[in-house]
Amino acid sequence: xxxxxxxxxxxxxxxxxxxxxxxxxxxxxxxxxxxxxxxxxxxxxxxxxxxxxxxxxxxxxxxxxxxxxxxxxxxxxxxxxxxxxxxxxxxxxxxxxxxxxxxxxxxxxxxxxxxxxxxxxxxxxxxxxxxxxxxxxxxxxxxxxxxxxxxxxxxxxxxxxxxxxxxxxxxxxxxxxxxxxxxxxxxxxxxxxxxxxxxxxxxxxxxxxxxxxxxxxxxxxxxxxxxxxxxxxxxxxxxxxxxxxxxxxxxxxxxxxxxxxxxxxxxxxxxxxxxxxxxxxxxxxxxxxxxxxxxxxxxxxxxxxxxxxxxxxxxxxxxxxxxxxxxxxxxxxxxxxxxxxxxxxxxxxxxxxxxxxxxxxxxxxxxxxxxxxxxxxxxxxxxxxxxxxxxxxxxxxxxxxxxxxxxxxxxxxxxxxxxxxxxxxxxxxxxxxxxxxxxxxxxxxxxxxxxxxxxxxxxxxxxxxxxxxxxxxxxxxxxxxxxxxxxxxxxxxxxxxxxxxxxxxxxxxxxxxxxxxxxxxxxxxxxxxxxxxxxxxxxxxxxxxxxxxxxxxxxxxxxxxxxxxxxxxxxxxxxxxxxxxxxxxxxxxxxxxxxxxxxxxxxxxxxxxxxxxxxxxxxxxxxxxxxxxxxxxxxxxxxxxxxxxxxxxxxxxxxxxxxxxxxxxxxxxxxxxxxxxxxxxxxxxxxxxxxxxxxxxx
Amino acid sequence: xxxxxxxxxxxxxxxxxxxxxxxxxxxxxxxxxxxxxxxxxxxxxxxxxxxxxxxxxxxxxxxxxxxxxxxxxxxxxxxxxxxxxxxxxx
Numbered sequence: 018x019x020x021x022x023x024x025x026x027x028x029x030x031x032x033x034x035x036x037x038x039x040x041x042x043x044x045x046x047x048x049x050x051x052x053x054x055x056x057x058x059x060x061x062x063x064x065x066x067x068x069x070x071x072x073x074x075x076x077x078x079x080x081x082x083x084x085x086x087x088x089x090x091x092x093x094x095x096x097x098x099x100x101x102x103x104x105x106x107x108x109x110x111x112x113x114x115x116x117x118x119x120x121x122x123x124x125x126x127x128x129x130x131x132x133x134x135x136x137x138x139x140x141x142x143x144x145x146x147x148x149x150x151x152x153x154x155x156x157x158x159x160x161x162x163x164x165x166x167x168x169x170x171x172x173x174x175x176x177x178x179x180x181x182x183x184x185x186x187x188x189x190x191x192x193x194x195x196x197x198x199x200x201x202x203x204x205x206x207x208x209x210x211x212x213x214x215x216x217x218x219x220x221x222x223x224x225x226x227x228x229x230x231x232x233x234x235x236x237x238x239x240x241x242x243x244x245x246x247x248x249x250x251x252x253x254x255x256x257x258x259x260x261x262x263x264x265x266x267x268x269x270x271x272x273x274x275x276x277x278x279x280x281x282x283x284x285x286x287x288x289x290x291x292x293x294x295x296x297x298x299x300x301x302x303x304x305x306x307x308x309x310x311x312x313x314x315x316x317x318x319x320x321x322x323x324x325x326x327x328x329x330x331x332x333x334x335x336x337x338x339x340x341x342x343x344x345x346x347x348x349x350x351x352x353x354x355x356x357x358x359x360x361x362x363x364x365x366x367x368x369x370x371x372x373x374x375x376x377x378x379x380x381x382x383x384x385x386x387x388x389x390x391x392x393x394x395x396x397x398x399x400x401x402x403x404x405x406x407x408x409x410x411x412x413x414x415x416x417x418x419x420x421x422x423x424x425x426x427x428x429x430x431x432x433x434x435x436x437x438x439x440x441x442x443x444x445x446x447x448x449x450x451x452x453x454x455x456x457x458x459x460x461x462x463x464x465x466x467x468x469x470x471x472x473x474x475x476x477x478x479x480x481x482x483x484x485x486x487x488x489x490x491x492x493x494x495x496x497x498x499x500x501x502x503x504x505x506x507x508x509x510x511x512x513x514x515x516x517x518x519x520x521x522x523x524x525x526x527x528x529x530x531x532x533x534x535x536x537x538x539x540x541x542x543x544x545x546x547x548x549x550x551x552x553x554x555x556x557x558x559x560x561x562x563x564x565x566x567x568x569x570x571x572x573x574x575x576x577x578x579x580x581x582x583x584x585x586x587x588x589x590x591x592x593x594x595x596x597x598x599x600x601x602x603x604x605x606x607x608x609x610x611x612x613x614x615x616x617x618x619x620x621x622x623x624x625x626x627x628x629x630x631x632x633x634x635x636x637x638x639x640x641x642x643x644x645x646x647x648x649x650x651x652x653x654x655x656x657x658x659x660x661x662x663x664x665x666x667x668x669x670x671x672x673x674x675x676x677x678x679x680x681x682x683x684x685x686x687x688x689x690x691x692x693x694x695x696x697x698x699x700x701x702x703x704x705x706x707x708x709x710x711x712x713x714x715x
Numbered sequence: 716x717x718x719x720x721x722x723x724x725x726x727x728x729x730x731x732x733x734x735x736x737x738x739x740x741x742x743x744x745x746x747x748x749x750x751x752x753x754x755x756x757x758x759x760x761x762x763x764x765x766x767x768x769x770x771x772x773x774x775x776x777x778x779x780x781x782x783x784x785x786x787x788x789x790x791x792x793x794x795x796x797x798x799x800x801x802x803x804x805x
Contacts (some may be wrong), residue, residue: 131729390716409719416724420732429768429780430736435787440765472735601762627787635788635801638763 026189029157031056033164039094041086046548047101049186062568075520076105087117090213099126102140113148118171126186135377136186138341185290272321281310283334283392298385333396370405436634438598438624459487459512489524514555529588542626550629554579590617594654599641631680643675743786753798760790
């Protein structure tokens, strides 16, 4: 009996990584990829997988870390999608040129704007020309198997390219299926240890990674990349065959999979999970005697030219579905490329293009039948009405935007979690600042502030930025206003610790250093709460998060909480203050003060989070208070560098009272609690000394 | 065979001026019951309601908008007089 388990696509990827014995895993959460790296963190925490795990500050760093690791010759895994993919793009584009066989899972998701979390292939398709091998899988089983194959292919001395294993976001990543688990010994036989010779950072083998060669040499490298990548087709086929012989599962010939094609006159060409509905449609149509077949492209790079050209002999019409779109060409990559491959042939089939499934739109069985009927009609001699057709079709009426100022600025009906402190911080901040402002928010929990798609809870302008771009966007908004003589309008950036403080720190630090005239209000829930409780820079030490789980090997986060307010103070900006959701009067006074100052103003507000801190929702304010009363969070302000404590408890309560009220700390031993107490005391004494002097001293 | 057609009225860019929130009453398993007889009208409940859906009546007492209340229970914990009771919804 094979070992079978019910796994989601993402779990299957994680199992594949474990079975492949990856030694370095670099991670950053993004829906729908997150559960891959959570699963891997759990495995490491429990001692089931021995690997270095880097919970990165962003995808740019994440892919950079993967490069660094791979440069030492170690088997490396990373994963992302969508905005994360785009943020990591500089490093993604870099890897093929240094020929590092990194494997990256891409849980395909659309790219903004418009922003959503659903599946299409815009992310990975954007990098199709960079030199990665791209394998698109159909289901969880194939995801697991393809991760193992990806290492075997990428590490082959005839190949040496990075491999993207693309699985459709949600459709595959979050769907649970029965998956056969290969035995570790068998995987070890299939996937031998990897030895890297062509590029390595190793004192025993000194070499320099060079740049800016003469143009001819650099162009030669491009030629080498492209021709070697084309040749990798042979290895992909070979490994598909060898894998099949060993494990009994084949994915077409590794490059394409032909389904129900015998005697067919027309074929539908698919990529990814949509193939499932295609299978049903084709089967039903075959039962009706219709000559329709299905072809799934599994390998998109290198492009299987010969396989596609061979289809010209077999089919009168090819109907190509693209879950991606080249705007301004109105074609998808698959359609464009298939046409271009067929062009030199004398006998060419007609090729019909269909754009469908963008931003997670379902491609129904009925849609497949519609496309097949169109193709059959053309095969029967009908004229091609449209070279590229959208499914569904859109009939749009463009409406003028007609804003109307209402009396109230804040309306009820958020979809933030019950007991969310962020909602309180946002609302009370707005109460003070008033309506004549321009607030901006980054992606994150704050996104749930507007709830029904297409509706708003605010009768004020509300901008939004990408996750790392908050302070940059705010800077631009202020400069734009200033250029128009409207520089009295306050620009206020609201955002979380993960977005503004970790991934967006570059923009934050830049804006602070330039003393941009903006107010930054950071709600610190000490985690990436929106993606489901991963650790961030401001997660306190010892805390459980889904990427610092507690197990036989791990005991939560090991590093201290990143002291962002002090880091911002070191930028010598006019105003820095901390606040807590439990001390709203204090918070409101600080917002008021910030409003009266010009230049860069930074407010860091502790924002207890029932979901990630693991406590009942009614305790949000209580915990915000206990944090201050135990010295785990201190309220102070620094105006032009002058330090002043705002709340000074006469005697601190034991930190236990605060910590043990939260599930994320319930694994702590007495010893560990004592060490936290000691650190809190030390910090409190330091604060008191600073308060007395009115300035920060070493 | 006809293709699927979707008709929308949309703005040129993804913006909205359409006010409206989600009625989250179905999220609740417990709900706050306000016992006015003990209430000192301090307003802490309204201040700390994350949703901003506790309002003051003309007589000075407070009431929650049950269409939006998520039943988080913060008002009951923060109430100075402990006159808000969290009762099972069903």
